[in-house]
Amino acid sequence: MRLLALVSCCAILGAAPPAAAQISVTGMRDLAFGPVIVGIASTVAPSDPLRSGRFRITAPAGSRLKLDFDVPNRLDGPGGAKLQIKFSNSDAIALGNAPGSVPVVLDPNPKAITRYQMGASTAVDVFLGGAVTPAGNQAPGDYVGTIILTVTIL
Numbered sequence: 001m002r003l004l005a006l007v008s009c010c011a012i013l014g015a016a017p018p019a020a021a022q023i024s025v026t027g028m029r030d031l032a033f034g035p036v037i038v039g040i041a042s043t044v045a046p047s048d049p050l051r052s053g054r055f056r057i058t059a060p061a062g063s064r065l066k067l068d069f070d071v072p073n074r075l076d077g078p079g080g081a082k083l084q085i086k087f088s089n090s091d092a093i094a095l096g097n098a099p100g101s102v103p104v105v106l107d108p109n110p111k112a113i114t115r116y117q118m119g120a121s122t123a124v125d126v127f128l129g130g131a132v133t134p135a136g137n138q139a140p141g142d143y144v145g146t147i148i149l150t151v152t153i154l
Contacts, residue, residue, distance in 0.1 A: 023063070025151050029054040031128055039136040046093040046129035053128035055149050061098075063118040063153050067126070069108040070148040075132070078141035084133045085145065091129045096121025108147075115154070 031053030036042045044051045059065060069092070075083040092106035098120035106114050108128055116124060126149065 023057065023059040023065070023151055023153055025149060026056045027054075027149075028056050028125070031130060031147065033132055036132055036134055038134050038138045038140070041131060041133045043131040044129045046091055046127040048127075048129060053147060055126040055128070056123060057126065057151055058123045059118055059151075059153060061118055061120050061122050065116045065118065065124075066152045066154050067094075067106065067114040067116060068110070068150040068152075069112075069114070069128075070110060070150070071108055071130075072145035072147070075143035075145040077143040078139055081139040081141070081143070083138065083143040085130055086133070087128075087130045093127045094124050095127070097123040097125075 029052070031044060032051045033042050033044055034051060046052050057065065069087075071087050072085060075085050077083055087108045089107040089109065089112065090105050092108040092114075094104045094106055094116050095101055096119060101119070101121055104116060106112075106116070106126070108114075118124065128147065132143075
């Protein structure tokens, strides 16, 4: 049996900064595990070009950002079924759009203190991976959850 796990990416802006330091956050791509085999763990790396979740943050160059992830610990499926999802402390990567930008590993867990310095970039893409662990008797079907990324300028 196979399951399909999909986690929607949502974006929320933090408290409005001054007009000169406006930011925007857009969910670009959902984290998608695709077909998952019952009883076998499945992982998506944040570097996966097709299945990782993706957010785009735009902010003035040189901005220092605080990123707060709100990630689920389970996905909801058919008939009230639940599927466990986990995020390791290296399941997010930020990459600025300026030439020579270097990927920065981020911790997407809610209690992590996550900061990002924009440097010369005016946009940064945040890629998100994760892992699901279906039980041996996991009900087949689509499983969904919501991830919220709140970004504020420090």
